[in-house]
Amino acid sequence: MSERPFTELVVTAREQLTPGMVRVRFEAADHEVFAAAFADSAFTDRYVKLVFPQPDGSTVLRTYTALEPDIGAGTLAIDFVVHGTEGIAGPWAADAEEGDRITVRGPGGAYAPDPGADWHLLAADEAGLPAVRAALAALSAEASGHAVVHVPAEEHIQELDGPAGVEVTWVVSTEPDALPEAVREIAWPVGRVHAFVHGEAHAVMHGIRPYLLKERGLPRADVSISGYWRRGRTEEGFRAWKQELASTEG
Ligand SMILES: Cc1cc2nc3c(=O)[nH]c(=O)nc-3n(C[C@H](O)[C@H](O)[C@H](O)COP(=O)(O)OP(=O)(O)OC[C@H]3O[C@@H](n4cnc5c(N)ncnc54)[C@H](O)[C@@H]3O)c2cc1C
Numbered sequence: 296m297s298e299r300p301f302t303e304l305v306v307t308a309r310e311q312l313t314p315g316m317v318r319v320r321f322e323a324a325d326h327e328v329f330a331a332a333f334a335d336s337a338f339t340d341r342y343v344k345l346v347f348p349q350p351d352g353s354t355v356l357r358t359y360t361a362l363e364p365d366i367g368a369g370t371l372a373i374d375f376v377v378h379g380t381e382g383i384a385g386p387w388a389a390d391a392e393e394g395d396r397i398t399v400r401g402p403g404g405a406y407a408p409d410p411g412a413d414w415h416l417l418a419a420d421e422a423g424l425p426a427v428r429a430a431l432a433a434l435s436a437e438a439s440g441h442a443v444v445h446v447p448a449e450e451h452i453q454e455l456d457g458p459a460g461v462e463v464t465w466v467v468s469t470e471p472d473a474l475p476e477a478v479r480e481i482a483w484p485v486g487r488v489h490a491f492v493h494g495e496a497h498a499v500m501h502g503i504r505p506y507l508l509k510e511r512g513l514p515r516a517d518v519s520i521s522g523y524w525r526r527g528r529t530e531e532g533f534r535a536w537k538q539e540l541a542s543t544e545g
């Protein structure tokens with residue numbers, strides 16, 4: 296994503312979706328720059344890097360799913376998990392006000408549901424929920440499958456629209472391994488599955504990836520899977536964790 300353009304966004308609204316998530320709506324300061332950046336973005340997991348300038352002159356990047364980019368209107372939305380006072384992006388979003396400005400770089404992305412798959416598996420926690428929402432919106436009305444979303448409490452459950460044939464299961468638990476356990480429990484239809492699995496890195500990479508690739512034998516190309524964040528680590532610390540994981544796996 297290094298050559299992706301920078302776009303300045305202006306906050307137009309903030310909406311509290313649940314106690315743990317806020318939706319911030321943005322309009323691009325320059326619609327042409329926005330249109331050029333987003334025109335060719337066909338991935339449902341499209342993401343941007345938010346650039347947070349620091350007092351020492353450095354910048355910190357945070358990665359978020361860009362929802363509903365509208366080229367004509369120059370707008371998009373981001374759903375932020377509000378995970379307390381720690382961190383940079385979460386607290387920024389919790390207090391974002393109309394008129395606030397932020398620069399983003401992107402978009403990047405890698406996944407869109409394959410219309411040729413027999414069924415779709417979508418699994419995420421709240422950080423991956425926006426991307427699951429976008430994937431569900433892109434599926435055809437005839438698509439079938441299973442969406443599994445892990446939230447810490449009942450009041451974090453959100454409305455989630457999708458095709459009638461995609462069953463949505465909300466896993467309400469404070470247990471870190473709740474998502475892997477729930478994915479193992481779903482009925483496994485016959486046919487080719489296209490999987491999209493993103494959330495806390497340990498749960499996803501250690502709890503679900505071996506299940507899908509080794510136990511279920513899914514081809515690597517049919518599985519979009521990665522950690523979106525790592526418990527106990529900032530995004531910088533998480534990048535180091537990913538490098539360690541990649542080097543131990545060769
Ligand atoms: C491609 C991609 C798309 C993503 N899309 C979204 C999205 O649409 N919405 C979204 O909310 N997140 C999304 N994320 C995850 C987000 O980038 C991380 O959660 C990021 O660490 C948040 O930055 P921060 O400054 O708030 O916290 P950091 O400074 O990175 O971390 C501070 C502390 O908060 C903890 N923490 C970070 N995230 C969470 C969380 N979700 N729940 C509980 N504790 C947390 C960390 O473990 C650390 O202890 C995405 C990540 C990727 C890679």
